[in-house]
Amino acid sequence: MTRKRILYIALVLVAMALLLSSGCAKKKVTPIGELPSAPAPSRTPAEEVTQPEVKAQETPAPVQEEIADEIAAAASKLKDVFFAFDDYSLTEEARQILASDGKVLGQTPKLKIVIEGHCDERGTVEYNLALGEKRALSAKNYFVSYGIEPSRISVVSYGKERPFDPGHDEAAWGKNRRAHFVVQK
């Protein structure tokens, strides 16, 4: 073996050894934009992404019955009652109003009513739903004790969702803490 050959082989061996052991330092970073047809990205299967349409569908409203004039006239005489903050008990003034309302109801046996319970805007949505119902029930219980047929009275609570006065002070709040009477349709 010549010295030239030995040198030749040694060089090759060293070159191979170094190339194999240089590991992750041997490649520079090649970002996606530079790769002509980047093998790694294009082999990744494409995930199809869709965005469905949102379509709200109208809910049919319940059929409303016609109300006789005499019934509507009697209902318009019913006065609302008001409540103290966070309270569903009847004040003395409330009881007087309910007494006169009860008279109207007694005089118009065909009049069926819904008692709406309402709250002011303070307090949470859900607690006020329950409080509003308690206010409506207080009024209903009074009428029932007064002698009105319970089947003529239903209750619904609107919590704080249908205020009469949109203001943000006690004047508005006081108007919203109420039991309100409407004709049952």
Add this chain to the structure above:
Amino acid sequence: MFNSIKTVFHGFLKTLSIAPCLIALVTVFLFVPTTTDSEQPEVRLEIRTSEAISIRIYVARFASLGPGGLGKSAADFEKIVGSDLQLSGFFEMMKVPTGDINAFLDGFKNKAGSKEEVLVEGRVSAEEDKIVFEGRVYDIDGRKTIMNKRYKFAGRALRRAAHLFSDEIVLQLTGERGIASTCVAFVSNVSGTKEIHVMDYDGYGNKQVTMERSICLSPRWSPDGQRIAYTSYSSGNPDLHAVGRYGGRPSVLSAYRGLNSSPAWSPDGRKIALTLTKDGNAEIYVMNADGSGLRRLTSHPAIDSSPSWSPSGRQIAFTSDRSGRPQIYMMEADGSNVRRFTFAGSYNDSPAWSPKGDRITYASRIGNNFELSVVDIAGANPFQLTSGNGNNENPSWSPDGRQIVFSSSRGGKRDIYVMNADGSNVRRLTSQGENFDPSWSPRPGEE
């Protein structure tokens, strides 16, 4: 023998000529890495469980390949991904200071900092009438691509694709999937009546989902993300309805006389707890998700309302004023073992159990306003999350338990806001009309 070795080497040399070998030799010597560790770096970076941000993300300018309009798509995609990663709260977000990513990475010295550093790149191209996005995450320190993704979509689905990509990045880097693909359902009166709306978690894509034309309240997502239960007055009585997340015809779940309100799906999606007043008083009941099998859980003349399930499905937190004023209580899912949970303050309501199971947030009247507080499940360490003007109510957790969406009137009217679970980084999501009662969706594909 020597001759055969010689032949092998000659063959080798033919395919790998000596000149480049010499150059490679020289190159290797000049660019030897400072670490001599020859092991491959971890593909998945360490999971960080503490609040400390320890991953730094560089987002490169996303490229586009094709007609001019694609440049805008690339820019939009990049903006959404950057915003999602920023909002996740996990990362320190950095811009790549130059358009030449190669130069940027070359100049990146191996800093002895404690932060992991990754680069996010993307490219948008067109395929027929669809857009294709190819993105990848590159671990700068380990010099290795750790994630490749490719999405194909119509233009209208671009935001969704970008959110998917962001969620994958968060999954790759933290071990838990991101929440960028989630949504918030809420009540809005922009249409003239209080209806259920759905928007992306970042406030985009606000869509009306119901057309009840009366009053809708308390939307709550089913755990599979397909339906939203809510209370509707469309029949004249507050009934419980359910609507598909993309709209369509609502179904009636519960229509007892009186309240059918504050629905809460059990974590396995099989049951719904709700408040009924059919027996004369607001009590909590549970029924199957189709409305059958009604069972009463509470029996007390006080108002019992607003149930919230623990993530295990074994406990229910709720509001009761049996002590005289509304407070948070807890009971087993069968109604047994009722015990009071909050003692501080005169009015505590709307409990929301964290998906992580360890904390409960609720609305608490402090002074003249409602504020959100959070407390651990032992009832200890209450922490006030909000303060200032207006009322803060109706909290709902993100599915990863890291953020809370709520309604607040701090801006003069009720709007939907979101904040981190520690009360920081409050952002408003809605603008027009009155918006309240939000519910955060599960992650897509979650059961």
